[in-house]
Amino acid sequence: MTASENPTAPTSAELVVEGATLDGRIVDVVVREGRIAALGPGVGTDIAAVERIVARGGLLTPAFTEPHSHPDKALSRRLIAPLGLPARLTDRPALMQRQRDLKATFTREEVAGRAGDFLRLAAAQGIATVAGQADIDSVTGLTSFEGVMDAREKHLDLLDLRVTAFPQEGLVQDPGAYDLVAAALASGAHRVGGWPNNERSYEDQISHLDQVFALAERFGVGIDINIDYFTDPTERLLEPLAERTLAHGMQGLVNANHVGALETYPDDDARRVIAKVAEAQIAVTVCPTNLSGSYPYRGVSRAAELLAAGVTVAIGTGNLQDNWEPFGNLDPLDLARLAWHAFPLSDEDDEGIETAWRLITEHAARAVGVPHDELRTGGPADFVVLAATTKTDALRNEPGPRWSVRGGRVVASRVGTMWTAPAPEPVRSS
Template structure:
């Protein structure tokens, strides 16, 4: 397409990205994994990609322009596991007079109950909105967020998160999981509250069956999660076998129920730390069943720290080798459980490279680490991974990094988030390293 064809009577394009490098795994319409060695321009008008290819934006005036200089362009990142209702609530622990510091799990659980009992719809919406704006600035296009629903917070947290979702729909998509943090059996009333949230627009049903008091109640919890999923026609986003505790054995029942209910590919399991403790033969059998059920597994690299027993990162490498889709997520962010976090998927990918670990893979596992926060994360969130081709919505991210290795190093530099053809968020930083000579990785 020539410059004159690009600049029609409709006026100049809304946006041109100049000299970008398609990230490995980018789908350009000719198959995922397409590699285009040349740098490409992307021309955008009316919220859609008009054309994409080497030099197609040269000499064309545009309302906005990004000069990528060889930086990567990719479909937006996905945050596959987070808690936007709790995010940034750590600042309230002191003012509420809650005990600190704490290290044991029961005390931390009680402090969380006490904290969320003070939440208001407006305050949750404010914090969740800040969380979503931060995610968008980091290049995240979809957030999968669990929201506590129980007899402590009622629907307050859910309603606040839904308000934030509506207010920030121009920045990103938020898929809300109705999450019965306190249980379904031991917290009478939670089942009806979760049902109400699903009726009001929650995207998936969550659960934490290990938190029930007896093995029988744990299985009942699982059954009720599947009952709610079928009743409302939604997928499942469940926390299961949370700790590195060999007595936690609910992943196999989850896989069996997934198959029995015909929900293959509709279930995401978070954490799955206990799998680390299984004997090799037991682990292999469970992993085979998880693969058969099409369950995605989301791990949080930050789970290597914190309370005891620590939560772990499951057998992520073994799951990947068996064909299971594994994603990496943030989990908690500046709340009762985690004082840190910045929602940057590149930091998550780098931490996962160490934690999984991926250093023994071909090309040192960098591409696998990247996939944990791109197409794998999208599948775990239950959404398609974006496509960059003419006619498709202009939703993508442009990085300063010119390779996946440089991206995971996360050297300071500009980053642009484009949604519907508009630059909706960006972050910038000065390069703190000396220029890298050509040809040096």
């Protein structure tokens, strides 16, 4: 029913989305006071709106979630040359040292500026929630964390940044990091991170894990941990992580990033570990771009097997134009397309497209620990409008325009063109 057919219905709104595709049908969205006041065919007709998006059949989707990133390091690659640091490195220890040299120069203001650029780009790509790790260690102290928190506060109107206190250099070999991470958690960090594989011995790696769980329990937060980073069969900490998650009753509160070593396990070992990960309700976030880089590369884990076991699998950006990765644009659709090839999801036909979409929406939100709301009347007006009319075309045509709506307001958008092959002329019989 249109407003003209119902004289008691409000005739104005903050935002109307006209002619979008949702679940295979064309609908309008009427937004008032930050919520979806009406959703359905023709409900925006005759509504005077402060803002109007003419979707022309473009997809309407819940906002995207970025489940793994490093906003404190993002866009820092441009600092390498001015600092006189070596430009071409493939050796892992040398890359780690260049990262230390880089972050030793970081200031709170400089980090906040780059992280702010990162967050604005994320919003323009349709991302409403970002999980971001901030390095906390004896090199950067709390500088990176404080800069990221400053950027978060400044951009709350655009998106929600969930910050992980991340002891990049270790908790055993960098003993001052424990107290620094605790200080960050006391100052508002949302989760505690870790990288136990970076410690020097297996005993130290287990100690690192135990310290992460101790911090999580002390501050009542979840865990966002980088574990078994590389395709290295000697990295075997995912199973102890699952066992501790169960022992501490933290099912559903742990996200494991990368998990590349799982690819290299014998099949029987992999099945056993995957079953424990599923039982512990650990989310696994992998980065499809990790198929390149330093040797051994970081891989994409056994994503298809994890999904088949009922594990929440998400995909993230990881690094963006920094010491580790020269490229990246924060577009979740790029990641979903890469995942379709790399996992692979191609054997699932159309269902593979749906799975790829869940990796950047529902699954990503679960990995971060935030709600994922389907679009409905009365629900929050947080969504994205794309130019493509199908999910398949959205994955094919990433340059198209995009509108990001948060709290009922268009907070970011991007312009571009879409290319679609013209429909063939009908064949006429002679």
